[in-house]
Structure formats: structure tokens, C-alpha cells
Amino acid sequence: MNIALYSVTTLLLILSVIKDKRKTKKALKKAYKAFENILPQFLGIIILVGIVLAFFNAELVSKIIGNQSGIYGTILSLVVGSITLIPAFVAFPMASLLIENGVGYMQIGAFVSSLMMVGFVTIPLEMKYFGKKTTLLRNLFALLFSFVVAIILGKVMS
Structure with a gap:
């Protein structure tokens, strides 16, 4: 699958160069800048997960959120996901690492879903624009939905 994706990407890049070399060069520079901005966050989270897995063996992590x-474990994952501010491009590879180390699908589903939908850290800003009631209801429903997603994922993947 990876070979197919790389092949298609290379082919499209070659077509782009043929069509407009200047625009392609400009696009590649933008992509490189975006990559430079993303890399420190991505590496930081991967290192953090690695350190956690080094100090707490896979068996302990599995007991806590396996x-x-x-x-x-699902509720703990919901809480951690709700209060953590991690971009999706970092969260998904991190979730993959955690699954490889014994974390349960239901718990990962709760973590990632609440991470993407519940914004505990951003509540003050959200209240400023949407009001207190709307913000609290949106976050409550997002938390409940994350829990439902986790349960469904746990049933489907087990």
C-alpha cells in the first residue's frame, strides 16, 4: 500500500513539474515549511510516549488503560483526552504506538475522540464567542459522544 501511495505521489509531482515548474517549487517550499513547523511537536509527543513506555512497562500501561x-480506563482516557491539546497529526501516530503497547481500542477511541471534540483547555475562549451555555452543552455532548464512540469501537474491535 505504501509503495502505491509513494508511486502515485511521485507521478503527480512529476506531472506538476512538467505543467508548471515555478508553482511546483513554490508548493514544495510551502510543504517543507509546514513540515518544519509540525516536526518539533510530532517528535516531542513521540519522545514523551517513548519515555512513558520506558518508565512504565507495557504491562502497567495495559493495566491502566488496556x-x-x-x-x-475508558473514563481516564476520556478525561486525559479532554484536557490535552494535541493536534490530530500527532494524536493518531501516538494512538498507534499506544495500541502496539497494549492499550485497548475502547480506551484509545475515548482518548482520541475526546481529544478532537472536547476542549477543556479552550473553554474560556469558546465561552467568549459562543456563550457559557452553548459552550458547556457542546462540550458535554462531545464528551458523551466520545464515550459512545469508545463503547462502539470496543465492541467492534474485540
Whole structure:
């Protein structure tokens, strides 16, 4: 699959160069700048996950938020996801690393879903623009939806 994606990307890049060399060069410079901006965050999170997995072996992490942690691990994952501010391009590879180290699908579903939808850290800013009631209701419903997503994911993947 990776070979196919790289092949298609290379082919499209060659076509782009043929069509307009100047625009392609400009686009590649923009892409490189975006990559430079993303890389420190991405590496930071990967290193953090690596350190956590080094200090806490996979067995301990699995006990805390693995399949056998059940509802408690899912709730912990919801809370951590709700208060963490990590971009999606970092969250998904991190979730993959955690799954490889024994974290349950239900718990990862709760974490990633609440991470993307619940904004505990951004509540003050959100209240400023949308009002207190709307902000609290949106976050509550997002939290409940994240829990439902986690349960469905846990049932489907087990």
C-alpha cells in the first residue's frame, strides 16, 4: 500500500513539474515549511510516549488503560483526552504506538475522540464567542459522544 501511495505521489509531482515548474517549487517550499513547523511537536509527543513506555512497562500501561481496564480506563482516557491539546497529526501516530503497547481500542477511541471534540483547555475562549451555555452543552455532548464512540469501537474491535 505504501509503495502505491509513494508511486502515485511521485507521478503527480512529476506531472506538476512538467505543467508548471515555478508553482511546483513554490508548493514544495510551502510543504517543507509546514513540515518544519509540525516536526518539533510530532517528535516531542513521540519522545514523551517513548519515555512513558520506558518508565512504565507495557504491562502497567495495559493495566491502566488496556482492554482489561474496562470502564475505569475508558473514563481516564476520556478525561486525559479532554484536557490535552494535541493536534490530530500527532494524536493518531501516538494512538498507534499506544495500541502496539497494549492499550485497548475502547480506551484509545475515548482518548482520541475526546481529544478532537472536547476542549477543556479552550473553554474560556469558546465561552467568549459562543456563550457559557452553548459552550458547556457542546462540550458535554462531545464528551458523551466520545464515550459512545469508545463503547462502539470496543465492541467492534474485540
